[in-house]
Amino acid sequence: MSLRINDELDAEELFHCALEASNLKYHERAIELLKRSISLEDHPAKRLFLAAEHAEIKLYDRAIEGMQTTISLAPELWIAHFQLGQLYLVTQEISEAKKVWSHLVNSTNSPSYFQEFARGLLAIADGNTEEGIELLRGGIAENSENPALNKDIEKIIEATANQGSPQEKPQIKNNENSAVNKMLLSKYSQN
Structure with a gap:
């Protein structure tokens, strides 16, 4: 996906664009947009989705690190705990x-x-x-x-x-x- 995203989009707009890119299986673009959104405004949900994108492209070490970061930011985001367990399973x-x-x-x-x-x-x-x-x-x-x-x-x-x-x-x-x-x-x- 080579479309240029406007530099004037705010963190929330970038996050929603990232989710759409992810739904379309444009993982590179989703990762780029998530990182830009996080740089403007960090949030556990963004970290969760970034980790999931890393898992999609089989960068499991980064996905594990991302889930751990998500949990440190939001200890009661239970889906992050569950997915971290799944990542550990995948990596033996x-x-x-x-x-x-x-x-x-x-x-x-x-x-x-x-x-x-x-x-x-x-x-x-x-x-x-x-x-x-x-x-x-x-x-x-x-x-x-x-x-x-x-x-x-x-x-x-x-x-x-x-x-x-x-x-x-x-x-x-x-x-x-x-x-x-x-x-x-x-x-x-x-x-």
Whole structure:
């Protein structure tokens, strides 16, 4: 996307243009606009979307750093915690993913559906697939705020349920085509 954006746009206008560029899959442009918007006015939501854009183009180290920055700016932006766990999973840092999910489970302020999703992913990571799927389904039932997240959790359930015979204990793996990795790349709205 080679369109020039007016230098006189304010931080909010740049942010909205960045979101549109992201929706059109113009990641380079979205990143550029997000950085310009952040330079004018920093905000955790902008950092979250910048980290998500970095994940889209597989710059996972930058995405992890961006999620960590987002969390330091807004400790109760629970989707950032959840996505940080997903990033650690994608980069094979399972113990770090478990720490993030454990934090979500143990935080009394996190929404109950995030707690259920985190419990489910922890169970699956530990080889307790049936329990994990049940917990993920419970989280979906509780989540009326974020339908896009529910759809992605459904993909994880489907992928996990299809990972082999009952004799094999399916566990979360690093697979570029897995539903977990695809879920990471989704954008979630936060009320």
